[in-house]
Amino acid sequence: MKWEDLADQPCSIARSVAVIGDRWTLMILRDAFLGVRRFEAFQTRLGISRTIITERLKLLVDEGVLAKAPYQDRPVRHEYRLTQKGLDLYPVVMAIVHWGDQHYAGQAGAPLLHRHKACGCDFAPVMTCSECHAPVAAREVETRAGPGAAQGVTS
Amino acid sequence: MKWEDLADQPCSIARSVAVIGDRWTLMILRDAFLGVRRFEAFQTRLGISRTIITERLKLLVDEGVLAKAPYQDRPVRHEYRLTQKGLDLYPVVMAIVHWGDQHYAGQAGAPLLHRHKACGCDFAPVMTCSECHAPVAAREVETRAGPGAAQGVTS
DNA sequence: CACCTAAGTTTAGTTTCTGGACGCACCATC
């Protein structure tokens, strides 16, 4: 399978991975959630080639994850902001952060703390069931084909 | 920045992405959570080169996400199973699935349904606060440097 | 013996990523 074919798979993971599933896109999204908006800032913080930044930002804009908006005229300069679709990626980013905190934090602890404004506490994200609101673990879930599955395909 | 430098960043996203953040690793994990355990099965389902399967499985084993265990002798054959560290990635995978379901499901609906055995319902994953147990949205969170941050680094 | 499976390894060709230079439109300073 080629990478470009991922988007056509009857699998939500594949379709998502086609958009966000490469090394640098995830890092760009991390920075976007930390408030980074400008090309130069992304490039400086990541230290990767400008070509890749250009290409990844374009993909994210094309997919509607980021929106390009002018922040000045003469010369026109644009910044990249998370759209609602982009903000919907927050659970993905937080889940990744949490896994890193669990398994790769040094003895010093987590590099970043996240405070939930509503309750004022530093928190960890917990995945819960939308129906019964209890935390969900992998072994408590049964997966089966849904309405959008191609026949015979189980992915 | 080089790809291999990601693991040394004082950022849990970077350290996680160094392990799971490429196109095919995420697809391999998807299949692992669906019960795939053997080399040939991963290769057939993904349709990518055997070289990459070999390399990615090795990385995941080295990182302790998968464990290689013999399932027969003569000839010795191994299978790859998720470790606890691997199972801890379930929220990441589910968050990605959910985002795909939200934004890329066709009119037919989600390709896969997930039933929570505890309550018997098909569910969506909801990210909640570990302290107050309320759902958390991106805008309700304040991020700041934690104990594991390098001085002056805000990522 | 020829053929099959599972799990890789090797090889050669293609694609992607990289750093670094360059372009362009404006602004500020000398």
Add this chain to the structure above:
DNA sequence: GATGGTGCGTCCAGAAACTAAACTTAGGTG
């Protein structure tokens, strides 16, 4: 009005990653 700085790119040659397809190893089947 020449020089330098900023913001956001593009272009290029070389390096790295990925690909398909053939080959290997260790055994099983007819």
